[in-house]
Amino acid sequence: RIMTRAFRLNLTALSCLALIVGVYLILQALEAAVVKRRSEIAVLRSLGTPPRLIQFGWLAEALSLGVIGSLGGVALGFLGAQFAVRAVAASINVHYYSNTARAASLDPAECLIAVLAGIGASCLAGWLPARDAARTPPAQVLQRGMKADGVKLLDHPLIGAAFIIAGVILYFQPPLELEGNVRFPLAGYLAAACWVVGASMLAGTFFPPLARAMNAVGGSRPVIRYAASQLTKPTGRHRLTVAGLIIAISMAAGMNILIHSFETTIRSWIGYVVKADLFVAAQGIQNASSQNRLSPETWKALAADPDVEAVDIGQAHRVMIDGERAYLMGARYEQAGQRRDIVWVNAPAGGVANLLKDESQESFTERFKKTVGDTLVAPTPSGDRRLTIVGVFADYSSERGYLVVRREYLVEWFDDEHAINLAAYLKPGVDPETVRRRWAAANPGIGVRTNARLREEVLTIFRQTFSITYALKGIGVAVAVTGLALALIGLMLERRRELTTLKALGMSRVEIARATAVEGMGIAIVGCVGGLALSLALGRLLIFVINKQSFGWTLAFQVPVGQLAALGGLILLTSAGVAYAAGYWGANLPADKEE
DSSP states (O other), X not given: XXXXXXXXXXXXXXXXXXXXXXXXXXXXXXXXXXXXXXXXXXXXXXXXXXXXXXXXXXXXXXHHXXXXXXXXXXXXXXXXXXXXXXXXXXXXXXXXXXXXXXXXXXXXXXXXXXXXXXXXHHHHHHHHHHXXXXXXXXXXXXXXXXXXXXXXXXXXXXXXXXXXXXXXXXXXXXXXXXXXXXXXXXXXXXXXXXXXXXXXXXXXXXXXHHHHHHHHHHTTSHHHHHXXXXXXXXXXXXXXXXXXXXXXXXXXXXXXXXXXXXXXXXXXXXXXXOOOSEEEEETTOOSTTOOOOBOHHHHHHHHTOTTEEEEEEEEEEEEEETTEEEEEEEEOHHHHHHHOOOOEEEOOTTOGGGOXXXXXXXXXXXXXXXXXXXXXXXXXXXXXXXXXXXXXXXXXXXXXXXXXXXXXXXXXXXXXXXXSEEEEEEOTXXXXXXXXXXXHHHOTTEEEEEHHHHHHHHHXXXXXXTHHHHHHHHHHHHHHHHHHHHHHHHHHHHTHHXXXXXXXTTOOHHHHHHXXXXXXXXXXXHHHHHHHHHHHHHHHHIIIIIHHHHHOOOOOXXXXXXXXXXXXXXXXXXXXXXXXXXXXXXXXXXXXXXX
């Protein structure tokens, strides 16, 4: 169950990235609350309330939000898990191990950890607005129309560059070895966190160039000129908002790159290895670890069918290598060279036909830290067998990995001809579906699939496995866009007197809304460009570091250009709509009254 444990660790880490987006949202919400309730803070300060007590009050509010939100998140997560369990049950049964779970259970310890993490994140996010509220002198607070720079945390581009460099160093570090031979790519996730923080701090430097470009293109229009003036000297709220967008977009786009690369690789791999017309296995078999087998009488009868031109017989036996469970599998190399292509990571000298010893699957060599030329000892009933790895091939059917030897060797060593599967190549002109129905009717204890059906099932299981990631991506993007709305509302509250002046000069409510929409689009453009650029780095990190260290699989790096363009377009359109609504609302705020 190594793969399920690694998959769970990866989902937990991805959830933590989503939590970071939530931290930005809480920070923005509390900052907006500080702006809106500035008069209340001023009255309290004027009455002699110490700054420490005001800060404590805001932290108490953040704590309350954390408690309510965390408890609500656990409840919603439990409900969502019910759907997730049903969605991925089939892929767990096929890829990992047989189970009968049909509903998610609630673990008190995990719930406690989730609640504490949420409360901690909320308090962390509330600390900066609380400090900002407590440090503002009463005279300044009572001054109407003043602008506050907001959180200065992200206004440090040099520190951001240092985080990027630290991420590059972590990129090349080995994984953390856990109990049960589970490898956790801790350095990979720390690299992702460093890059996210670094990009968040660097993003603010792009606002002034964007403002100059806006003035160069449409500076003669008051709406664009006003929006550009707000981005020329971005406040902490601008930086905070774009940081949230960058994190959400990079997480969503990075996962898109990983899934697209994985699916492209799987499709290519299936095209190489799934070439037989029919695939036969015993009913109930899940993978190489299953105890169900085809008897020699059964598979030999199928192989002797007059409609069959050739067959590949798959055999496997569990062995202990270096104290860990592994599998020896048998293959007919002369047939494999003719019928089944092999995706080589390290091809053997002389090709498949000249293989005399053995080869290993890629995740085996990653797991056992072996490579071409290394030797190992495999215990068998007829004695220990010393094997030399002469080639490494890519395979995505097992996370444990296996060694492949000539099938006749395996029969001799284990004195057993039972097969785990059979791949049949039919004679030209024979209909696979007709043969499938005939074999299934004559052998109720076996499962027979056609080539097309097997390919379809593999891709369906693949999509089910990654279905949960789409929810994480959607939540992250929704939270980031909500943060944009909160930031613009806070900015509108700060600009009440300024907006009143604009209206007095003849600017209509619609024009103010348009200016705010342009400003929001500017923030979204920086967020999209930064997020998509960061997603390319995160995509490579996920594929070549995190995925490789977790599962031992090499994937082809593929960028889904169309999907990323659609994601960027959706973010820009949504941001424009949200910003317009915030501007339309803010244009109606009176200068002498809080709303």
